[in-house]
Amino acid sequence: MTPPRLASPLTSVLNFLLPVLTTAALLAIWEGLSASGALPAEIPPVSDVGAWLGDNAGAGDLWTAVGQTLGHWAVALLAGVVIGTAVGGAMAAIPVVNELLVGVVEFLRPIPVVVYLPIMLLMLGATSEVVVWLAAVAAVWPMLSQTFYGVRDVDPVSRDTARVFGLTTAQRLVWVTAPSVLPYVSTGVRIASTITLLVAIAMELIGAVPGLGATLGTYAANGVYDAMYGVIVLTGLLGVVLNAAFERIERRALRWHASHRTRNA
Amino acid sequence: MLSVTHLRKTYGSGGQAVEAIRDLTLTVGKGEFVCIVGPSGAGKTTLLKCLCGLLAPSDGTVTLDGEPVTGPPKAMASVFQDYSRSLMPWFSVERNVGLPLRNKHRSAADRAKRIEGALAAVGLESFGSRYPWELSGGMQQRVAIARGLAYEPEILLLDEPFASVDAQTRADLEDLILRVREATGVTMLLVTHDIDEAVYLADRVVVMSARPSVVVETVAVDLPRPRDQVATKSLARFAELRAHVLRLIRNTADQPAPAAPAAVTGAAHED
Numbered sequence: 266m267t268p269p270r271l272a273s274p275l276t277s278v279l280n281f282l283l284p285v286l287t288t289a290a291l292l293a294i295w296e297g298l299s300a301s302g303a304l305p306a307e308i309p310p311v312s313d314v315g316a317w318l319g320d321n322a323g324a325g326d327l328w329t330a331v332g333q334t335l336g337h338w339a340v341a342l343l344a345g346v347v348i349g350t351a352v353g354g355a356m357a358a359i360p361v362v363n364e365l366l367v368g369v370v371e372f373l374r375p376i377p378v379v380v381y382l383p384i385m386l387l388m389l390g391a392t393s394e395v396v397v398w399l400a401a402v403a404a405v406w407p408m409l410s411q412t413f414y415g416v417r418d419v420d421p422v423s424r425d426t427a428r429v430f431g432l433t434t435a436q437r438l439v440w441v442t443a444p445s446v447l448p449y450v451s452t453g454v455r456i457a458s459t460i461t462l463l464v465a466i467a468m469e470l471i472g473a474v475p476g477l478g479a480t481l482g483t484y485a486a487n488g489v490y491d492a493m494y495g496v497i498v499l500t501g502l503l504g505v506v507l508n509a510a511f512e513r514i515e516r517r518a519l520r521w522h523a524s525h526r527t528r529n530a
Numbered sequence: 531m532l533s534v535t536h537l538r539k540t541y542g543s544g545g546q547a548v549e550a551i552r553d554l555t556l557t558v559g560k561g562e563f564v565c566i567v568g569p570s571g572a573g574k575t576t577l578l579k580c581l582c583g584l585l586a587p588s589d590g591t592v593t594l595d596g597e598p599v600t601g602p603p604k605a606m607a608s609v610f611q612d613y614s615r616s617l618m619p620w621f622s623v624e625r626n627v628g629l630p631l632r633n634k635h636r637s638a639a640d641r642a643k644r645i646e647g648a649l650a651a652v653g654l655e656s657f658g659s660r661y662p663w664e665l666s667g668g669m670q671q672r673v674a675i676a677r678g679l680a681y682e683p684e685i686l687l688l689d690e691p692f693a694s695v696d697a698q699t700r701a702d703l704e705d706l707i708l709r710v711r712e713a714t715g716v717t718m719l720l721v722t723h724d725i726d727e728a729v730y731l732a733d734r735v736v737v738m739s740a741r742p743s744v745v746v747e748t749v750a751v752d753l754p755r756p757r758d759q760v761a762t763k764s765l766a767r768f769a770e771l772r773a774h775v776l777r778l779i780r781n782t783a784d785q786p787a788p789a790a791p792a793a794v795t796g797a798a799h800e801d
């Protein structure tokens with residue numbers, strides 16, 4: 266357990282202010298370097314990037330691209346979570362399944378999904394399916410290993426308790442195994458979400474599949490650098506927002522877990 | 531009737547094998563209260579796990595009413611020694627106590643009534659909506675006891691159920707267990723380190739040797755019932771029995787177990 270943060274007004278102001286200050290300082294240095302001409306022309310001043318984002322905040326095209334990328338992300342993550350959790354859980358719970366799959370999994374896991382891109386493009390063209398498939402594959406691995414270790418880690422005393430009191434297999438799964446695996450799965454989802462977004466954007470970029478990745482690629486190829494950096498900033502923000510959303514859900518769902526407990530007397 | 535014949539339990543195999551139980555034979559009659567005492571590591575928890583079908587014996591048999599025990603019997607409930615880990619941290623106290631009731635009682639109102647009753651019996655009626663980790667160790671232990679009681683088993687196995695409660699609560703819980711047994715006729719098998727407690731509660735006290743364990747002696751407790759914390763414990767007979775059990779334990783704790791099971795004296799096996 267992490268030690269509780271001191272909640273005095275001063276420290277909470279500092280906790281908020283310090284990251285803001287470092288970010289502002291870095292942006293100021295960037296602006297200064299651009300102004301002094303120390304940076305190459307491919308890196309525009311940060312004020313230009315900000316101006317572009319401001320001008321395009323209402324642009325339909327940009328939001329269409331965000332929507333496409335989020336669509337890829339959502340479908341791929343859902344598929345990856347379902348498949349990874351099911352396979353990981355089965356491997357942990359059923360020895361035969363583990364023996365059958367462990368070799369294949371160990372072989373496939375380290376292969377970066379980008380190697381499948383050429384064949385997928387040949388088969389399916391520059392379509393959303395390609396992006397979703399590859400991002401889903403990337404999401405499977407963290408889900409699979411998190412679930413596997415989660416199921417292996419179910420407290421034997423909890424298991425014994427469930428058995429002694431005659432819970433059925435389904436009840437044991439829902440009331441004992443699932444809740445104790447949930448913290449692992451939750452961490453897996455956060456890791457998988459980040460990876461899925463990353464892979465989706467990368468595949469869009471390389472495969473020129475409509476989405477933020479392709480938008481970025483187009484701006485880069487045409488030398489519209491303030492727009493290119495604007496898109497980069499946007500992808501960063503997207504990642505931060507998604508991660509924060511998952512952390513919020515996790516805090517709610519895992520109130521009972523040691524890492525989220527608050528003793529209220 | 532629960533009976534154990536020539537039970538042997540060895541953990542692991544080869545060089546790392548641990549012979550926990552060498553040879554145990556004992557019977558627990560219907561409605562009887564049997565306490566098991568023995569030094570730490572003697573294999574008391576191991577014995578209970580074999581009895582409730584969580585562990586397969588290496589040798590010998592466990593039968594319940596003539597049927598061999600191969601998995602947890604419906605008629606049995608357990609209060610685990612590791613009480614804090616046996617409560618599910620994701621469920622409230624109420625849900626923990628109600629966990630085993632789903633398959634016994636269809637109506638939610640029925641279950642709620644039993645949960646409430648069991649929690650009230652252990653003095654935790656106002657803690658139903660709390661989580662186990664919000665309670666002290668002793669309170670968690672009482673929740674585990676309440677869960678065993680709410681299940682209304684025919685046989686209740688209790689593994690050092692009062693180890694982390696204060697003396698007053700301990701006495702209260704002992705009397706609670708005696709009352710439950712009086713009222714429902716449930717068979718009780720209780721493991722304890724506390725000789726006073728064993729003599730106070732039991733019809734028979736089974737004294738186990740150090741590991742690899744055998745039954746040193748089964749002591750019949752011929753104290754009158756109902757028992758009373760003050761009156762019973764001031765009887766001369768109580769002091770005699772207590773001294774006798776203590777002597778048995780002292781003698782066995784520092785000696786290796788004999789190869790053959792010692793002769794069983796006292797009331798031993800009726801039924």
Ligand SMILES: Nc1ncnc2c1ncn2[C@@H]1O[C@H](COP(=O)(O)OP(=O)(O)OP(=O)(O)O)[C@@H](O)[C@H]1O
Binds near residue numbers: 574
């Ligand atoms: N899962 C296991 N694997 C290997 N050895 C074990 C295992 N469980 C228990 N043992 C060993 O078996 C012996 C008996 O253990 P057990 O827990 O039954 O003792 P106990 O009489 O309940 O002790 P205590 O009074 O301390 O609870 C001990 O020596 C212990 O180390």
Ligand SMILES: [Mg+2]
Binds near residue numbers: 574576
């Ligand atoms: Mg024990």
